[in-house]
Each structure stands twice: as structure tokens, then as C-alpha cells.
């Protein structure tokens with residue numbers, strides 16, 4: 218097999234143009250999110266590709282116009298051999314062509330100066346295409362894997378719509394999952410994110426002229442502006458954020474990554490009223506050893522105490538709504554965190570595959586952003602993030618990926634898929 222893997226690596230070099238054509242094909246499908254609901258044709262292309270390469274496919278709408286595609290390449294001896302999930306998202310970051318100066322059209326991919334340009338080349342159609350091309354070459358060599366290979370092309374990642382969570386809920390599982398999202402070929406885990414809404418609401422609505430009665434001596438009205446009360450809550454959040462920055466840490470992250478961002482504020486009716494409602498949308502980042510429920514509860518406990526120290530808020534405590542299933546549909550999202558098992562079996566096999574190509578181990582690090590890896594980890598699947606492209610390019614104008622990195626990534630995937638799915642499962 219050593220020889221075959223070597224031959225396959227040669228083939229990746231020789232057929233680099235074909236690999237690039239595959240990435241370009243994916244980039245030409247315009248799948249920015251927002252607006253989303255535009256991945257159908259791209260996903261049909263993936264479905265067709267998987268069918269042509271011996272996969273059983275399963276396609277279902279997560280939202281109308283945004284289907285997930287899962288293909289299974291059934292192993293020859295799946296009962297006793299390890300299975301692998303390869304996961305990637307088909308949606309790409311939004312594009313505002315009128316106000317952004319793209320050197321080449323964002324959906325008209327161009328190869329130049331050793332790089333491939335176009336929206337999604339780094340995040341993450343390059344990763345999807347590299348993994349698909351790896352599968353194609355393995356199959357062309359007549360290789361049959363003993364373990365199952367499950368390929369997931371999901372939707373919604375860019376706006377917190379968990380296409381990946383839907384795959385987990387549908388029952389897809391494996392002994393290892395690799396999310397081929399932008400990691401600059403580092404093996405990565407990630408912190409998590411949960412968004413929440415904090416609402417301050419007055420039981421009464423007052424005319425603007427009543428303000429003097431609620432703020433001056435002898436006024437006699439026990440009322441408050443929800444906007445002014447929200448400032449206390451924002452200060453409380455800042456105190457907690459500082460406390461976390463000082464007391465919590467996690468290897469691989471700079472101190473103070475666990476931020477609480479007051480991202481959006483909405484409140485008041487118009488200038489003739491005292492504001493009777495104010496809503497604050499916050500983004501909370503947490504470390505891999507924390508989970509989103511625990512972190513949300515910490516925020517709530519602290520803010521309730523802040524409210525208890527205020528005579529009006531004590532009687533009109535703030536309300537909390539956490540998470541959500543889509544930034545578009547219900548203005549909320551959750552990305553669970555993902556820890557890395559440095560000595561895990563999957564980490565070792567991926568490191569060896571990487572070392573065979575690069576002569577040194579893949580760096581292990583923590584992603585400064587979030588991916589769908591958290592959902593797979595949350596479902597109990599050992600999961601690694603490993604893909605071509607860097608974060609300076611993800612979401613950027615003139616997004617691009619190094620062609621050499623794309624080629625090397627494809628080789629690593631060939632070795633990973635072959636080695637992982639050919640290994641017998643250990644009984645534990």
C-alpha cells in the first residue's frame with residue numbers, strides 16, 4: 218500500500234488542474250449566506266459526484282432551498298473497522314460586490330500567483346473539493362475501504378444554522394470526524410459561542426412628560442427608563458467579562474478570549490415616551506472546558522445580582538433568552554466548544570498523514586473562530602478541525618487559497634482516509 222499511496226500522491230500533482238477545476242466549479246455556485254436559501258444546485262452537484270463514486274446519498278431540506286447532503290461509501294467490513302466522517306459547509310460568507318473591490322469576480326474563480334481566488338476558496342470550498350478529489354483518486358485505484366466513509370456537505374454554518382447538528386440528529390455518527398474548515402493545516406479545537414438577548418421591560422408605559430415625576434424628589438412615580446436601566450446591566454456584563462479574563466484561561470488561547478460583546482441594542486418607542494423596553498443582544502465566547510448552558514447560567518446569575526441591587530430592577534428583573542437556531546430566522550446561535558485529545562487515536566493518525574507529506578507534525582492549535590466541529594464533538598464523536606486556507610482570507614475581499622496547500626491537503630486526506638478506515642476498531 219505504501220507504493221500505492223506514493224502513486225496517489227504523484228497523481229494529485231499530475232492532476233492538479235482537475236483538482237482546481239473542482240474547486241472552481243464549487244465557487245461558481247453562488248452560495249453566500251446571508252441571504253442563504255441558495256445551495257440547492259451546489260448540493261445537487263455534490264450529490265451527483267458522490268453517486269458517481271459509489272456513495273449512497275441522503276439529501277434533505279434543512280430550510281427550503283438549503284438541503285444537506287450526506288453520502289456513505291459503505292466499507293467492506295464496517296462492523297470491525299473504523300468509520301470516518303468528513304464534514305464541510307457549502308455556504309460562504311456574504312458578498313457586497315458594489316461596495317467591495319474584488320480583483321476578480323467573487324464567483325468567477327481565477328488562478329494567479331500560486332493562489333486560487335474567489336469567495337469560498339479558503340472558507341471552505343477548497344477543503345470540500347480536496348476531500349472529494351482524494352476520494353475520487355482512491356476509488357480510481359480500485360481501493361475498497363473496510364470501514365465506512367461518510368461525507369457531509371452541510372448548509373448554514375455562516376449564520377449559525379446548524380446543518381451539522383441536523384446530521385447528528387439524523388443519526389450519523391462515526392469513530393472520528395474531521396471538519397475540513399479553514400485551519401491553515403493546523404489540527405484545531407475551538408472555544409464556543411452562545412448568543413443571548415437580555416430584555417428590560419417596564420410594566421407601565423409613561424409619556425415623556427412624566428419623566429420629572431420618576432426622577433425628582435417628590436415626584437411619586439416609581440417608574441424607570443428601560444434604556445437607562447440597561448446601562449447598569451451593560452456595566453455588570455463588563456465586570457463579569459473582566460473577572461473571567463483574570464480568572465479563566467485555556468492553553469492555546471491568548472488571555473481574555475472569553476469576551477461578552479454587547480453587539481446590538483434596541484429600545485424605546487419614540488421621543489414622546491419614556492423607554493418602556495430595551496433589548497440587548499450579546500455574544501459570549503467561552504473556552505473548550507466550558508459548555509454553553511453553564512456559561513449562560515453564569516451570566517444570568519451575575520446579572521440577577523446586579524438587578525437585585527437596584528430598587529426598580531429588583532421588582533422588574535431582566536429576562537433572558539439564550540441561543541437560537543439561525544442568525545437569520547430567530548436571531549441567535551450556538552457553537553459548542555471543541556477540545557482536542559492530543560494523544561487521541563485520530564489526532565495521531567492525522568499527524569502521521571501530515572508528517573508523511575510535510576516531514577513534520579501538524580501544529581496543534583486552537584481556532585480563534587468557531588466551526589461546526591463543536592456539534593460533532595457535542596454528539597460524542599472525537600472531532601478534529603483540519604483544512605486548507607487561513608483566516609485572514611476567510612470572509613475577506615479577494616479571498617484566496619494557496620494552490621500548493623490545496624494539493625498537499627488532498628494528499629493528507631488520501632492517507633488519512635485510507636489509514637483510518639483500514640484500521641480495526643479496538644474494543645473498549
Ligand SMILES: [Zn+2]
Nearest residue numbers: 340341398399
Ligand atoms: Zn467555514
